[in-house]
Amino acid sequence: MKRRAFLGFTGAAAVRLGIASLGRAQSLSGPPGNATDPGELRLAGMSLGELRQSLHNQLFQVLLPFWDEHGIDHDYGGLMCSLDYDGTLLDTGKNLWFLGRAIWIYSFLYNRFGNNPQFLEVAKRTKEFVFKYARQKDGWWAEGLSREGNVLRPFSGDTEGMYHLAEGLQEYAAASGDEPSREAAFAILNKLFQDFDSPAFRYRGADFPYLWTSKRAIRPQGLWFLNLRISTQMLARGNDPQIAAIADRALDAIMNRHYNPDIGLNTEMLYYDFTRPQEEAQKSRFGHSVEALWMVMDEANRRHDESLWKTCAQRIHHHLNAGWDHIYGGLSQWINVDHPFYRWPVETPPGTHQQLHFTGEYEYMKCLWCQNEVLVATLNVLERTGAEWAAEYFGMAYQIVTEKFWQKERGYPAGYMLFADRRMTLQPHVGRQDNYHPLRQLMLNILTLDRMMARGAAPPRPAADA
Secondary structure (H helix, E strand, O other), rough: OOOOOOOOOOOOOOOOOOEEOOOOOOOOOOHHOOOOOOOEEOOOOOEEEHHHHHHHHHHHHHHHHHHHHEEEOOOOOEEOOOEEEOOOOEOOOOEEHHHHHHHHHHHHHHHHOOHHHHHHHHHHHHHHHHHOOOOOOOOOOOOOOEEEOOOOEOOOOOHHHHHHHHEEEEEEEEHHHHHHHHHHHHHHHHHHHHHHHOOOOOOOOOOOHHOOOOOOEEEEEHHHHHHHHHHHHHHHOOOOHHHHHHHHHHHHHHHHHOOOOOOOEOOOEEEEEOOOOOOHHHHHEEEHHHHHHHHHHHHOOOOOOOOHHHHHHHHHHHHHHEEEEOOOOOOOOEEEEOOOOOOOEEOOOOOOOOOEEEEEOOOOOOOOHHHHHHHHHHHHHOOOOOHHHHHHHHHHHOOOOOHEEOOOHHHHOOOEEEEEOOOOOOOOOOOOOOOOOHHHHHHHHHHHHHHHHHHHOOOOOOOOOO
């Protein structure tokens, strides 16, 4: 198939703006008689309409055309993420993580942004590529493929790629009506959870290689929230007892097991029996915790559980207060509470040649995806409550993404630095772009802004009505 540009939208470019301000607006959570017109609310120096237009432009005029030209494989199907800021392709390998994410992104675009058949075509061809080349006879799926579909890395225990595939397939099935994709999504999630819920489970994800040799099952929060996020989306389209049971277990794990009341933060690693490994007991991975909590918010919306939603909002606020770097900006990666001399494992971020060394309570690596999750979570809180802290953190995260991670000022309007040191020192070149977190953040923020503007001057809806 020949490459084609299929995103011809117009509008102003995204602007470089600073910290959020509520301006003349009162809190949206005030009495109904004093409800603020969302047109008066300003975030990152913009009205809601201006902010929406900026996000829309970045998504439809910049990022999607970039991926169409440089990442999507119009010849073989699927996409490649080993890209420099300008789209230079550095490696043609295809990772199951990013293939599954692509299926979800383009299916979600089709479902929620106008039923553009060209979005659905990208999802379909990626799905067909994965089905043809990645499926193994034992029920697992290959982790890495060549551009043409040769297996470069069969399944070796990194289940996260299959989680992303399940998420993508359930969204694609909703877009296309393709029953085999829906059945595969349910089968994959059930298989993954059966493996994850076994004492024999051994984590093999790329993020924590030091856990690979653990003699006991250690389960990270990051896999619990994948189980929850996929279940929430499936259940929103129809009840299924097995999937509902997974959602119940995942919600309990995130809210009750990973939450450490002594520090008010979610810890990342727990043994199979939910006890805390000694070295991990006081550690919180801020980005994952904020991400997990906004996903629980979505599940609380589905369940009409206002109390659960409010608890998530409170905990998001605490994680941001604890994790935000008020010296250089941005959400930090980790904290190890009460360990001021802790020596963190050396970080070698994907797509870089960096080796980052940190000593002390905080591990200050800054990640684009963490800031993306702050933008999703805080706008969700702001929509419902009008909390000024949510507006402030949204503005600060927007500023950091715009001024530090986005490479527009260097002439790369679609290029992002994905990982950085504490000061977010510029890297002249990178070896990867992210086809998931920035696009998901933009889509979810646009949809939230649409709801806020459609509500007009009415007060925020209670969580139970969402």
